Amino acid sequence: MTEVNIRKSPAKFSIPKLSSNVWKVWQRNADVFRKTIGVNFLPSMLEPVLYLFAFGFGLGGFIPEINGVSYINFIAPALVAISLMHGSFLDCTYGSFVRMYYQKTFDAIVATPISLEEVVAGELLWGATRGVINSSLVLVVIAISGLFTAQPLITAPYFLLIPLIAFFGGLMFSAIAMCFTAIAPNIDFFNYPMFLLITPMLFLSGTFFPLSSLPQTAQAIALTVLPLTHIVNLTRSTLTGSTETLLSLNTQTLIPLGIIWIIIIAAIFFLLSINLMKKRLIH
């Protein structure tokens, strides 16, 4: 038992050892969400509803069809993607930072048989769950709004896959967010990822105008470094039946490419975020 001293160096990168304890952390956040459902429910609904009305119903009247669909049909799937990005990213930046830094919730939990790795993994799973909740709510709003449009807003039968996409897409955004949380010196630091990553993605990922109208270089950049692009491709194909054609790649190529891209990025940032959090919190 003497060699354990050398073995356990807290800074070393490692694969986390996780158990069912992860769900106890998830449950804690789910319990809080249930208690505060009133304040959680409305804001996450309001933003996509405003976009749908302002851009879809308002601006959309002045815009011709895009790839054979009306403007509101074009942006509706993007709103689902944006809502899951916001839900997961906000929870694992501001939400996790408050729990870690101000409320000392992580400190309290790691005094019980739950490890820090499991705390962070539980936070990430909860962040993914927020993505599922938000996008499902927006899906309902879109389905209802579709009753007032010329063409229903949900045309493809694959929309039932949205929660699955939201879970993995949400996990990816949560893990990226958690990396920022792990290095954030204070809560204002999150202005950087919000303005430099989330806001550009909000507009440059084939959300409110077709990415195919931008030069090929921009399309390549969006597909390489903007995670939301792949999520939008997935939600758009599940709600309308096809994606845009980007870099001469059609739906049949973009969908598997997107799934693989999301899984790889989610896995990398999942491991990275847990290790960065250990580096931050275990001295």
Place this chain on the structure above:
Amino acid sequence: MEWNIFSQETRDVIIKATGLTKRYGDFVAVDGVDFEVYRGECVGFLGPNGAGKTTTVRMMYCFLPPTSGNLSIAGFSVQADDREIKCVVGVAPQEDNLDVDFSVVENLVVYARYFGISKVDALKRADEQLAFFQLQEKRDMSVEALSTDMKRRLIFARALLNNPQVLLLDEPTTGLDPQVRHLVWDAIRQLKKLQVTIILTTHYMDEAEILCDRIIIVDHGKIIEDGKPKELIKRYIGETVLELDYNEALIPIIKETFSDARVEVVGELMQVFTPKPYGVFESFLHEHRIQNFTIRKANLEDVFLKLTGRGLREVD
């Protein structure tokens, strides 16, 4: 001395540290300490701020990994078996880390769930603890609505939910009013009867003297003394302390009159320590017509100040 019939060999060592070290860069917070704690013992860690008390306690519940050395709790190593250790340890940390998103009772139930305690059991234990710590009336209130006192009590209650074998209390009574301190002391005494091993850090010497079977005094990351409170007082201070206003002329007279006494000057005050009982000073005080004085029993604070005290000028 009847205490010695439990010879140390036959007693069960529950915490054992050997060469335990915690380093932050160049700063050594805990510097190769060795100590043992026996099952059912209440041990107080005393030391000035920054001496390494809290760091030591945090290593005991695997919150901080040691830089080197070994630390085992109930036969488990903190480096390898953190989950096993955290199952048998209860922690009341110094800072308030109650979950502000939950009510008082929810704090306990959710915390019990982290230990895998079923909801039915968790509610039962939570209500028992709330009753003991006189928090039933606050049961469904938000923890943010609690006073500092009540928060401390709730943290203490939370530390007991998993029926710990070892209870770690990091400054459990700092900032509490006297009534609540007594409530906490009472809880500690009851737990001692149940053979729960208790590690306590505190700045209050009276608290340590009353509650602890043994005191470990630390400074600059090292253990500078380890012993029973009464023995330490006897060894370092003696029996009786006379305190009187500073008067340089009296010092040689005192030294002549009481050959075994020690004199210290603390600001405007002189302290005379002697192994003799109370009455020894009477004729001296009468003879020199000293009106302004206090005679008291030597206590742990005298030991603490002697061993760690800076800013004290010793006269020899």
